[in-house]
Amino acid sequence: MPTKSKKQSTLGQQSILAYLGIDGSKANNDKPKQHHNKHISRQNSILSATNNDDGFGDDSSYDTSIDTSMEMSNFKNPTLESAVLQHRANQSLSSQRTLKILGESNLVNTTQSGKDNLKRTNSDILSTFEGGQAKKVAKLTNFKSPTISQTEGTQLSTEQKSVIDSVLAGCNVFYTGSAGTGKSVVLRELVRILKSKYGDNMGVTAPTGMAACNIQGQTIFKFLEIGLAFKSAPDLANMIRKNHHKLSKWTRLRVLIIDEVSMIDGALFDKLENVARLVRKSDKPFGGIQIVCTGDFYQLPPVAVNRTAQFCFQSKSWSKVINKNIVLKQIFRQKGDHDLIEMLNALRTGELGDAIVAKFKDLSRTVHYDDGIEPTQLFPTRKEVHSANSDRLKKLSSKAYEFMAKDSHKGEHVKKQYDQLLCEETLVLKEGAQVMNIKNINDHLVNGTLGTVMFFTTLKLYLKILDIYGAIEAMDSQMLKEVKFITSRIGSVKSWTDDDRLVFQQVPDERKTHFESLVQMAVLETTANILPVVLFKLNGYDEAVLVDRQEFTVETGHENRADGNPYRAQLPLLLSWAMSIHKAQGQTLPRVKIDLNRVFENGHAYVAISRAVSRETLQVKHFSIGKVKASPIVKQFYQHLEK
Numbered sequence: 129m130p131t132k133s134k135k136q137s138t139l140g141q142q143s144i145l146a147y148l149g150i151d152g153s154k155a156n157n158d159k160p161k162q163h164h165n166k167h168i169s170r171q172n173s174i175l176s177a178t179n180n181d182d183g184f185g186d187d188s189s190y191d192t193s194i195d196t197s198m199e200m201s202n203f204k205n206p207t208l209e210s211a212v213l214q215h216r217a218n219q220s221l222s223s224q225r226t227l228k229i230l231g232e233s234n235l236v237n238t239t240q241s242g243k244d245n246l247k248r249t250n251s252d253i254l255s256t257f258e259g260g261q262a263k264k265v266a267k268l269t270n271f272k273s274p275t276i277s278q279t280e281g282t283q284l285s286t287e288q289k290s291v292i293d294s295v296l297a298g299c300n301v302f303y304t305g306s307a308g309t310g311k312s313v314v315l316r317e318l319v320r321i322l323k324s325k326y327g328d329n330m331g332v333t334a335p336t337g338m339a340a341c342n343i344q345g346q347t348i349f350k351f352l353e354i355g356l357a358f359k360s361a362p363d364l365a366n367m368i369r370k371n372h373h374k375l376s377k378w379t380r381l382r383v384l385i386i387d388e389v390s391m392i393d394g395a396l397f398d399k400l401e402n403v404a405r406l407v408r409k410s411d412k413p414f415g416g417i418q419i420v421c422t423g424d425f426y427q428l429p430p431v432a433v434n435r436t437a438q439f440c441f442q443s444k445s446w447s448k449v450i451n452k453n454i455v456l457k458q459i460f461r462q463k464g465d466h467d468l469i470e471m472l473n474a475l476r477t478g479e480l481g482d483a484i485v486a487k488f489k490d491l492s493r494t495v496h497y498d499d500g501i502e503p504t505q506l507f508p509t510r511k512e513v514h515s516a517n518s519d520r521l522k523k524l525s526s527k528a529y530e531f532m533a534k535d536s537h538k539g540e541h542v543k544k545q546y547d548q549l550l551c552e553e554t555l556v557l558k559e560g561a562q563v564m565n566i567k568n569i570n571d572h573l574v575n576g577t578l579g580t581v582m583f584f585t586t587l588k589l590y591l592k593i594l595d596i597y598g599a600i601e602a603m604d605s606q607m608l609k610e611v612k613f614i615t616s617r618i619g620s621v622k623s624w625t626d627d628d629r630l631v632f633q634q635v636p637d638e639r640k641t642h643f644e645s646l647v648q649m650a651v652l653e654t655t656a657n658i659l660p661v662v663l664f665k666l667n668g669y670d671e672a673v674l675v676d677r678q679e680f681t682v683e684t685g686h687e688n689r690a691d692g693n694p695y696r697a698q699l700p701l702l703l704s705w706a707m708s709i710h711k712a713q714g715q716t717l718p719r720v721k722i723d724l725n726r727v728f729e730n731g732h733a734y735v736a737i738s739r740a741v742s743r744e745t746l747q748v749k750h751f752s753i754g755k756v757k758a759s760p761i762v763k764q765f766y767q768h769l770e771k
Contacts (some may be wrong), residue, residue, distance in 0.1 A: 137424030137514050144375060145515040152514050156498070166664070170453055174324050174753075182368075194623050197401075201317070202305060203325050203697065222646045225233070254528065254613060256606045256768075276469045284310075284313070284317065285310070285458050287454065287456050287457065287458060287749070288310055288313065288314045288317075288456065289303070289582070290316050290454055291303045291313065291318070291454050291456075292317060292318060293422055294376050294452045294454065295318055295322075295383075295418075296321070296356060298418060299418075299451055299452040300413065300414075300418060300419045300420070300449050300450050300451050300452065301419075301420050301421070301450070301452045301453075301454065302389070302420075302421045302422070302450045302452070302453050302454070303420075303421075303454040303455075303456060304422065304423060304424055304425070304453075304454070304455055304456065304565040304766075304769070305424065305455055305457060306424060306426070306457075306459070306472060306473060306476050306738070307424065307472065307476075307734070307735075307738035307739075308459045308460055308469075308738065309456035309457065309458060309459055309460065310456060310458070310460045311422050311423070311424075311456060312342070312343065312387075312714075314389060314422070314456075315332075315343060315385065315422060315741075316343075318385065319332055319343075319385070319421065320385050320390075322385075326382045326383060329380045329381055329382045329383075330382055330383040330384070330385070331345075331348075331351045331352070331381065331384045331385060331386050332344070332345030332346070332351075332386045332387075333345055333346055333347060333351045333352075333384065333385060333386055333387070334346075334347060334348065334386070334387040334714075335347065335348060335386075335388055335389075335391040335392050335430075336388070336391060337388060337550050337680075338550055338575075338711050338713075338714070339388040339391070339713070339714050340387075341550060341566060341567065341575050342387075342575055342576075342714045342715070343387050345385075345466060348386060348392070348400075350681075352378070352400070352614060353367075353368070353371075353374050353377065354367075354400075355721065357396060357400070359536075360399075361402035361406065362406065364399070364403045364407035364418060364729070365402075366406050366598070368403070368407050369407065375407065378407045378408065379407070379408055381417050382417070382418060382598065383417070383418045383419075383420065384414070384417050384418070384419055384420070384421070385420045385421075385422075386420070386421045386422070386423075387423060387714075388422075388423045388427075388713065389421040389423040389425075389713060390423040390424060390425045390426075390427050390428065390430070390439070390583050391423075391428060391429070391430050391431075391713075392430055392436070392440045392442075392447070393430040393431070393437045393438065394430070394438035394439055394441075394442045394443035394446070395437075395438065395443070396430075396445045397440045397443045397445060397446065398444050401413065401414050401416075401443075401445040402415055402445075404768070408479065413445065413448045413449040414445075414449055414617050419449050419450070421440070421450065424476075425439055425440075425441065425759075425762045426476045426477070426731055426734060426758060426759075426762055427713055427731045427735045428709075428710060428713050428729065428730075428731050428732070428733065428735055429729070429730055429731060429759065438764070439759075439761065439762065441765050442761070447456060450556030451511070453769050455769055455770055457547075457764075461661060465741075465742045465743055467487060467743065468740070468742060468743050468746075470484070471484055471487055471488060472734070472737065472738050475733060475734050475737060475738075475756060476734050476738075476758065477758055477763060478756050478757065478763075479752055480756060485751070485753060488737075488748055488751040489751050490747060490749060491746055491748040491751070492633050492749050492750075492751070493741060493747065495719070495721075495744070495746070495747050496576055496744060497719065499665075500580065501562065501578055501580065501665055501719065502562060502719070503717075503718060503719035503720050503721040503745065503747065504564070504578070504704050504705070504706065504707050504712075504717050504720055504721070505705060505706040505707070505721045505722070505723070506706070506707055506709050506720060506721070506722045506736045506739070507706055507707075507708060507710055507723070507726070508708070508709050508726055508727050508729070509707065509708070509726070510708055512706070512726070513706045513707060516705060516706035517566070517705050517706045520562075520703075520705040520706075521556060521558060521561060521703065522692060524558045524559070524560045524561060526558040526559035526560055527558065527559070528556050528557070528558050529556070529558070529584055529658065529660070529679075530554060531554070531555040531556075531557065531698065531699050532553075532554055533551060533552065533553050533554070533555075533696045533697060533698040534693075534694070534696070534697045534698075535553075535694065536694050536695045536696070537682075537694035540541070542682065542694050547674050548680065549680045549696055550566045550680060550700075550702075551566065551678075551680045551696060551698035551699070551700065551702075552698060552702065553696075553698075554717050555698060555699055555701065555702075555703075557581050557584075557660055558700070559581055559582065559583055559584070559612075560580065560581060561580070561581045562576065562578065562579075562580055562701060562703065562704050562705050563578070563579055563581060563660075563662060563701045563702060563703060564576060564578055564579075564701065564702045564703075564704035564707070565577045565578070565579065565662075565664065565679065565701065566700050566701065566702055567700040572666050572671070573664060573666065573671065573673070575715075576715045576716065576717065577665070578662050578664070578665055578667065578704055578718065578719075579662040579663055579664035579665060579673075580662065580663050581584040581660050581661070581662055582600065582608075582612075582614075582660075582662065582663050582672060583611065583612045583615045583661055584618075584658045584659065584660050584661070584662075585615040585618065585658065586618065586653045586654075586657040586658060586659070586673070587620065587657065587659070587674065587676075588649075588653065588657075589614070589615065589649060589650055589653055590647060590659075590661065590674050592646060593611055593614065593646065596639075596642045596646065597610075597611060599672070600661065600663070600672035601669075601670050601671060601672050606636075608633070609631070609634075610631070610635055610639070610643055612652050613631050613647075614643070614646045614647055615650060617647050617650040617651055618650045618651075618653045618654070618655055618658060619650075619651070619653055619654050619655045620650075620651065621651060623739050624696070624713060641740070657698075659674055659675060659676055660674075660675050660699070660701070661673065661674050661675070662701070662738070664676050673712075675698055675699055675700070675701060676699070677697050677698060677700075678697070678698070678699070678700045679695045679696070680696045680697075680698065681693050681694070681695045682695065682696075708737055709727070709732055709736045712735065712736065712739050713735050715739055716739065716741060717739040717740065717741075718741060718745060719745045720736075720737075720739050720740045720745065720746050720747070721737045721747040721749075722737060722744075722746075722747070722748050722749065723749040723750055724736075724748065724749065724751055724752070724755040725749070725750040725755075727755050727757075729757070730757045730758060730759045730762075731757070731758070731759075732757070733755050733756050733757070734756070734757075734758070
């Protein structure tokens with residue numbers, strides 16, 4: 129063993145009482161009183177491990193064989209499972225504490241049936257900025273979360289039920305509505321029903337990674353395995369025919385759902401429709417595949433390379449494919465805030481009277497929140513988002529931890545594809561940083577959930593802290609102060625200050641022995657395994673979660689390549705003081721702040737403002753009629769639909 133490690137071990141095992149020169153006669157070995165939080169039942173969640181359900185057992189309620197994206201599926205990790213089971217074994221039978229870990233898991237290559245799993249290297253980097261010195265740490269791997277949540281028993285409105293009935297009758301349906309009309313609720317119910325009917329012979333897709341993440345599906349490119357669809361329809365059809373797996377998938381496909389269809393270019397829709405007919409050797413629209421499209425064309429329009437994009441409904445095949453249109457009109461997101469509903473309806477079409485404009489200008493006031501969670505600011509460009517988040521992070525005086533992503537493949541052509549992923553190449557976090565979860569984990573902790581970084585720790589130390597102190601959420605201020613002090617000593621042999629000694633003296637006598645042992649344990653831990661603990665704000669309660677890395681996969685259309693698809697391993701977190709309007713589409717944000725000074729695209733203002741749930745948590749700066757842009761082509765299309 130290296131000399132340095134011996135010294136660290138010797139120092140770490142000294143009695144803290146002796147080291148500090150404090151009389152330890154009052155300390156006792158009694159285990160502190162357990163602090164229980166309300167037990168929360170989380171089926172199909174790998175976040176929660178209780179005495180009765182550690183989240184690692186087989187769950188027959190969902191099928192992981194269903195073809196979902198790499199970032200959406202859940203796989204079980206024996207290392208983490210062993211740690212949790214050992215933790216459970218050490219607890220008393222009466223303990224009902226809940227352990228929450230957004231966790232580590234084995235990576236499985238889902239695209240190579242019958243082949244060996246791809247090897248993953250353990251070489252990620254985590255740097256702590258302490259005295260200007262960066263420290264490398266090992267990469268941790270990803271897990272896959274369950275498929276879309278079960279919604280049986282969901283109460284649907286009459287118009288929402290009409291969508292379900294039309295789809296079950298075999299119609300090719302386009303259903304639409306303004307923001308907040310429950311399009312996603314209908315989608316979840318459709319997926320539940322169709323999955324039970326067709327199994328994996330149906331697809332849940334969206335045009336972008338963020339939109340796909342919102343519905344726990346895949347991008348349309350990944351699901352159909354066509355790369356970025358740059359090739360012609362005949363060439364794509366030939367590529368599919370030459371691959372048995374792809375051909376089987378296309379020929380067995382019964383239903384294809386496309387969410388956020390407003391962002392699908394009309395030319396791409398025509399190309400996919402043509403490919404389907406060629407591959408399936410059928411003259412029926414889309415080769416006989418039932419199509420269900422949903423979205424709002426008043427929101428962000430499609431983007432095309434080197435030409436003017438056209439809306440999906442302008443494509444040659446749209447009217448041939450879609451034979452049932454349904455417009456949802458009942459608002460649910462802003463339910464009860466009738467003024468905001470009226471304002472959004474006017475904003476959507478760009479038809480604003482003086483009274484509506486005055487109401488929007490009234491929203492320029494500052495909104496204050498007592499719990500410290502600030503509103504998410506929405507900006508039209510990535511540059512503005514990065515600048516706003518960086519400025520806020522710099523204002524925090526706590527130590528910075530830099531999490532560098534590990535990219536599996538190198539090269540400029542792949543780097544551009546990595547830039548399209550949801551996760552960051554470099555993620556810098558501090559205690560107190562406001563973050564957003566970018567994975568749908570369960571019905572409660574979903575993509576878009578906001579939280580605050582509480583502290584940083586290792587898995588081993590985290591388990592021991594839970595064993596001694598109980599659930600993080602249930603801790604009082606003194607307990608949390610102790611835990612933050614303990615975790616601050618990870619891998620550190622620096623001398624104790626007078627402030628450190630004061631912290632120790634403030635620890636209650638019944639916890640001093642346990643506190644001492646945890647500090648000793650922290651000293652022997654390594655910064656190589658540090659992860660953030662985030663306190664997420666859920667519906668009506670808080671939940672502390674140890675957040676681990678996950679894998680985000682680049683879609684190339686070459687899933688069977690020998691070296692596997694490019695992937696990036698990174699924490700599923702983003703700084704959430706600011707967010708782009710483009711990424712916000714499809715999100716429901718509990719607190720929103722928007723500056724319309726630099727919006728430039730049709731639908732920008734409407735998408736941004738309609739993310740809010742009420743005027744009470746919405747601030748809009750620089751509102752003017754000139755900033756509200758709605759496409760006249762879209763207005764004409766909706767006028768025709770609603771006749």
